Amino acid sequence: MGRIYNFSAGPAVLPEEVLKEAAEEMLDYKGTGMSVMEMSHRSKAFEEIIQEAEKDLRELMNIPDNYKVLFVQGGASQQFAAVPMNLMKNKVADYIVTGQWAKKAYLEACLYGKANIIASSADKTFSYIPDCSDLPVSEDADYVYICENNTIYGTKFKTLPNTKGKPLVADVSSCILSEPVDVTKYGVMFAGAQKNIGPAGVVIVIIREDLITEDTLPGTPTMLKYKIHADNNSLYNTPPAYGIYICGKVFKWVKKMGGLEVMKKRNEEKAKILYDFLDESKLFKGTVAKEDRSLMNVPFITGSDELDAKFIKEAKAAGFENLKGHRTVGGMRASIYNAMPIDGVKALVEFMKKFEDENLSRL
């Protein structure tokens, strides 16, 4: 069987040429006589890999010099603890809850201080982004927290919240590199790699230097201290070296494609094909407020659980993988990250049209 169209929400499709290069270099990375998996993380070859990955990411995202880029482990879930343990000096933080991941981050912060939910879209099953232009930000809040793109629900902040001067902390796992961003608007951004960047097991943290201090909460594990990783250029202990190597290749690929402006255009084009079809379809419909639609994750339903199941099954048989919605919400979801080719989206819509023609009478 050849390569299929993989609409997984994460771990997700990677650029085919990245995988080809990785396969070619598996036994002998650039004449070193070894795989990157076998390489000392203190070797010159690996130091070049991690430094070049950071340099390329800085260039792609236009990351200012007063921000550190850290490669760490433990998934975004571990950042849910690392953020309060490092940043909660006043033991107060404000959370905007737009889905399960933001809620999990909020619950974790409650272990460490007073976390407040200052806005939420739970009232409508997280199908929209609340107005965040004038929220009751706590006077002594150490930060305001968002999950910028909600992988499960398919919403995205199109405007960042007004944090009234407090540092913004954003989980950008499922939107990083999908479009240009103004890094200076954030105090901390973090992202699990397994959506738009590389394999699971790598987390990228982009953090303003003044937020990196020795003054963490008592009992903060050394491995969760931003300062430890910053002072050691992400080499305090053995990093997830092979994952970082793949991330570096993806950064090169994004650069070659033209950078984040081009990614944005491409992603808008792909999303438009799918959303336009959903808006006109008599069978399928999107589940999200139009103005808050994610470019990356597109949830949709037929309105019939039975037809949803039939669609997922037939789509799979036709080579469209991982279209099932998150286990907690059901329905369908097409994740169309950077590495999903436009042909994949076009083919999916063609398949959906055909399915609609065949099944509309059953509704």
Added chain:
Amino acid sequence: MGRIYNFSAGPAVLPEEVLKEAAEEMLDYKGTGMSVMEMSHRSKAFEEIIQEAEKDLRELMNIPDNYKVLFVQGGASQQFAAVPMNLMKNKVADYIVTGQWAKKAYLEACLYGKANIIASSADKTFSYIPDCSDLPVSEDADYVYICENNTIYGTKFKTLPNTKGKPLVADVSSCILSEPVDVTKYGVMFAGAQKNIGPAGVVIVIIREDLITEDTLPGTPTMLKYKIHADNNSLYNTPPAYGIYICGKVFKWVKKMGGLEVMKKRNEEKAKILYDFLDESKLFKGTVAKEDRSLMNVPFITGSDELDAKFIKEAKAAGFENLKGHRTVGGMRASIYNAMPIDGVKALVEFMKKFEDENLSRL
């Protein structure tokens, strides 16, 4: 350039056939049409990978049913915090310090309670293992901690300490799978994968079920709770999936080679070649008490920093990589993990003999 002999202490050499298989499956894992890197961790294909990895490891190590096997992240360094946060109910733990890693673990435990050093080999630069047959184990100790094989110094516990009934916690990063062990003698074993198992970024924790409780220290991050990972079969969040896949291949390779009895014989044979040469050499000498010598990490010196540097340089040019000792101790170190073929050790000794003949007069 072809494959070289890689004596790295970790990340370290992997079996060539494992890498070949991984390269072949990079774009299409067993007809799924995707790489394991691109696979949802909730997919059937990945669940089979992780379950089979666990099954094979259980079989190899003869792990009893009342022990859980967890695949986690953050390196062994993160376990230095996870162990006390999960186990220090009385806030007392005893540490046997036989090297830098045990010392780091001890220092981390001091963040969480009263950690005691009940034995140490610091007096002789960690070149031996102290007698642990009758130590002053604390009456209320939650556990006794060792680093079983000391990667930097090249020592190994040949007899486990008498813990006087307290659970033994062992960092087995650099000796796991090198020989059969009696798992029932341990409360917790953990290992970073990047020495004898697979790529960096995966940690394996083998823990007796009664030590897994909800009752962790206040402020324990969710991702550091053993119970969370145990209850979710290591799929609480996205695991380091590709790394686990490679670990699984290494387990299959060890099984195919004949299991841990065969590994032990092979490792003893390899180590003997090197130690016998060191014992008779007029130029090179081992640095460790003979009875405590590691089968995995063999440090040696000439006695002259200049000659050490010359040796490392010439060895590298001849295709023997990563023979430099740890940056904190100098000299040389040959790490000869499971995946190092016996021919690599023989070739190294031949090269050392030649170097000795050429350079003895300089000493």
